[in-house]
Amino acid sequence: MSLHPSRSVPAPRPADVARGWRDQLGGLIEGADGGSAAVELLAALEELKAAACAAQARLAVRVDAERRAAEAREGVPLDRRGRGVAVEIGLARAESPHRARALVGASKAWLTEMPHTFAALETGHLSEHRALLLVRETACLPVEVRAEVDRLVCGDVSALAGIGTKRLVALARSHAARLDPASLAARARRAETERSVTLRPAPDTMTYLTALLPVAQGVAVLAALRRAADSARAAGDPRSRGQVMADTLVERVTGQRAADSVPVTVNLVMSDAALLGAAHDGAVVDGHGSVPAQVARNLVAHGLDAGAAWLRRLYAGPAGDLLATTSSARFHAPGLAALLRVRDQGLCRTPYCDAPARELDHVVPAADGGATDLENAQGLCVACNRAKQARGWRQRPDPATRDGVGRHTVLTTTPTGHTYRSTAPPPPSPLEHPSRPSGPRADDGSSPGAPFTGGVLGSDGFGAASPRRPQAVRRRSAGSSVHRARSRRREAVRRRAFAEMVAGPSPVDATFQALVDGHRGADAQV
DSSP states (O other): OOOSOOOOOOOOOHHHHHHHHHHHHHHHHHHSOSSHHHHHHHHHHHHHHHHHHHHHHHHHHHHHHHHHHHHHHTTOOGGGTTTTHHHHHHHHHTOOHHHHHHHHHHHHHHHHTOHHHHHHHHTTSSOHHHHHHHHHHTTTSOHHHHHHHHHHHHSSGGGGTTOOHHHHHHHHHHHHHHHOHHHHHHHHHHHHTTOEEEEEEETTTEEEEEEEOOHHHHHHHHHHHHHHHHHHHHTTOOSOHHHHHHHHHHHHHHOOSSGGGOOEEEEEEEEHHHHTTSOOOOEEETTTEEEOHHHHHHHHHHHHHTTOEEEEEEEEOTTSOEEEEOOOTTOSSOSHHHHHHHHTTTBOOSTTOOSBOOEEEESSOGGGTOOSSSTTEEEEOHHHHHHTTSTTOEEEEOGGGTTTTSSOEEEEEOTTSOEEEEEOOOOOOOOOOTTSOOBOOOSSSOOOBSSOOOGGGTSTTSSOSSSSOOOOOOOOOOSSHHHHHHHHHHHHHHHHHHHHOOOOOOOSEEEEEEEEEEOTTOOOOO
8 A cells, every 4th residue: 555645647738738639640640541531631630720720719819808807907098908919819829910910809709799600610611711701891890780691601501511712702791781781881981091002022023012992993093004005015015015014004103204214222231242243142122021142233233333322331240140330421321220120121020020110129128227229129010019018028138149149139028928039030141251260359359250251341351441442353264255244244343342332440240231222224123
């Protein structure tokens, strides 16, 4: 007989149980053959995925309700309660704050106003995406009308079988129009006030310029562009119909005679190695993203040809963290804000948030003793900056990445005690100079750093640190006329780049930022 009292085994945490289900999926896949069993497993997993989304919706509503109740007891004003909940849920779900806010709002609608839609989601008859569309299509309706549309569309889940997404949306719209046409008319009038124009990156250094317009105006714009394209093609224009339409749009909006002559300012961040043709690392265009090295070199070359390129040096530590920058009277955005924009590449530093960084924020608030310097600064979008002001949120720079040891990292702790890391994206890799060893610099007051790079800066690597013309750069031997032309082009870029640089101390790791104001003939249309 045991002399020790019996000890109860603690119950596993719900999160660990769910992770156990996840770990069992591999065994289920191995046990299904390639025939009917695999197809049946696919269907069952789809149902499980929908049920998991329904469970997440329940948890999101619970977290929001509990947080608001706790903040009410603490005397938080009504308009400030629950301010950071959506961001916190987005971090847990690895979603952007914008997406998380939409999910939290839909979860409340499902559980309080659309029980049939939620039941269809919970039983796997409706995917999360389709359930979100039903919330969107009924958002303008009174509660009782919305509940009736919910009953008519999802009251019989067997009727959902075989209905595509477009048919499902059309069915919800038809019921809403029949039950409450006034609400839909008011929604249409309100939508006209939300007309706007937006720009977002597209693949291959292109962009999507999107105009949200009333339907009549949008159709009129498209018809006008098509007529212009048809006329140009009939006159023998070799461009395709789509190319003529795009060029006509640019010309009419900007007032230029030709689409490719539109002046543009481009904030371009690239390494000295990429500029000199010694590397093919991509460059970064502020607000757009990565572009190929050759495209970046063309931007710089055309800007220099037009006399409209400003070059500025940036200094990075051995781990790639930007430390400092030179000054330039011709640089349009000097100081800390400009360096932060380069370091964070123009995007909000909240994990999973890709919104443009609109506000320069103290990681540790100034009221709590936070310094106004590069280490304690970050770029945030407006929504994330407001969310971190809620009670229980804490941020601090990661001590392990201070003083150039690693890229700038911010640790964010949510009110529930979960901590998330946000690391600044890596800058372009600098040119490796073989004659300069890596490691700490001499005791001259400069910062320790990685292998010395200075080719694009007009210092040690290709001549003395002087604003005068640098020493001749030995050209690579070229085996063909194409290679010789490329070599001449690269050397021209080098000469102009050196001529534009301002003398300064030898860099640790160097990345430069070129601001290109493209005039006629420049192909910097980004």
